Amino acid sequence: MKLDPAIRDQVLAAVPSLRAFAISLSGSVDRADDLVQETLLRALAHIDSFEPGTNMPAWLFTILRNLFRSEYRKRRREVEDGDGRYAETLKSHPEQIGRVEFNEFRAALAKLPPDQREALILVGASGFSYEAAASICGCAVGTIKSRVNRARTRLADLLAIDGVDDFGPDRATRAVLTGGGRS
Amino acid sequence: MKWRFFWGPNGRVMTKTVNREAAAQDEDKKVPDDMSRATGQRKGEVRLGREVQARIGQQLRTLYDDVVNEGVPTHIADLVHRLSSQDDGAA
Numbered sequence: 001m002k003l004d005p006a007i008r009d010q011v012l013a014a015v016p017s018l019r020a021f022a023i024s025l026s027g028s029v030d031r032a033d034d035l036v037q038e039t040l041l042r043a044l045a046h047i048d049s050f051e052p053g054t055n056m057p058a059w060l061f062t063i064l065r066n067l068f069r070s071e072y073r074k075r076r077r078e079v080e081d082g083d084g085r086y087a088e089t090l091k092s093h094p095e096q097i098g099r100v101e102f103n104e105f106r107a108a109l110a111k112l113p114p115d116q117r118e119a120l121i122l123v124g125a126s127g128f129s130y131e132a133a134a135s136i137c138g139c140a141v142g143t144i145k146s147r148v149n150r151a152r153t154r155l156a157d158l159l160a161i162d163g164v165d166d167f168g169p170d171r172a173t174r175a176v177l178t179g180g181g182r183s
Numbered sequence: 184m185k186w187r188f189f190w191g192p193n194g195r196v197m198t199k200t201v202n203r204e205a206a207a208q209d210e211d212k213k214v215p216d217d218m219s220r221a222t223g224q225r226k227g228e229v230r231l232g233r234e235v236q237a238r239i240g241q242q243l244r245t246l247y248d249d250v251v252n253e254g255v256p257t258h259i260a261d262l263v264h265r266l267s268s269q270d271d272g273a274a
Contacts, residue, residue, distance in 0.1 A: 003267035016251040019251075033259070044263070044267060101242075105239075109246075124244070125243045152239055
């Protein structure tokens with residue numbers, strides 16, 4: 001069976017976002033690319049189970065997430081991201097946001113519980129609806145909403161606490177930006 | 184038991200096993216407290232200001248889009264084209 005070029009193009013169009021999600025899950029560009037390749041192998045081998053007209057990115061994200069989960073259930077040992085490529089990626093926009101603030105954001109994001117970070121990324125960065133994100137994660141819509149809400153709140157909290165000492169003159173500004181009302 | 188993943192210092196990812204119930208209890212205990220500290224509001228009344236949400240959203244998309252903007256790596260594009268032109272469609 002040859003793949004319908006329209007379906008193939010839908011798959012290709014989803015790859016950049018799929019990679020970004022894989023990096024956020026695995027914390028490593030190398031592992032993320034392995035995950036993406038494995039996802040595409042499976043997806044294309046089982047393309048008949050994809051219903052044309054439904055959400056191709058959500059279908060691929062679901063496969064990738066399940067692969068990631070099962071891969072790491074098998075690895076009963078501590079895993080570390082040695083290549084640090086994700087960290088590099090996250091440092092690359094000092095001109096837009098401010099390097100210190102951006103690094104602070106990255107550190108705060110890394111402190112979130114994985115379920116919350118995943119939900120926040122799916123909704124806040126990948127652009128999925130709460131419903132699609134719930135389908136990808138195999139949980140209720142309310143659970144996703146709650147995780148996203150907790151993730152945002154926790155980030156705001158972390159960003160308000162961390163680095164206060166580093167920002168003498170900016171402290172008041174930062175307090176406003178990060179929610180205010182804290183002494 | 185359940186595997187959980189932790190992002191350690193310097194972007195390193197770590198995993199360890201935790202007891203699911205203990206983790207759930209932990210979460211229940213901690214999160215509302217964090218929420219109320221973050222917003223100065225009672226549990227169940229959590230609301231972040233629009234500016235905070237916008238700022239978090241902007242930073243999140245910036246780091247995500249940085250990867251998205253790299254497009255499709257050549258080896259992955261090749262893989263998709265190769266697989267999609269195979270006669271039996273099997274990987």
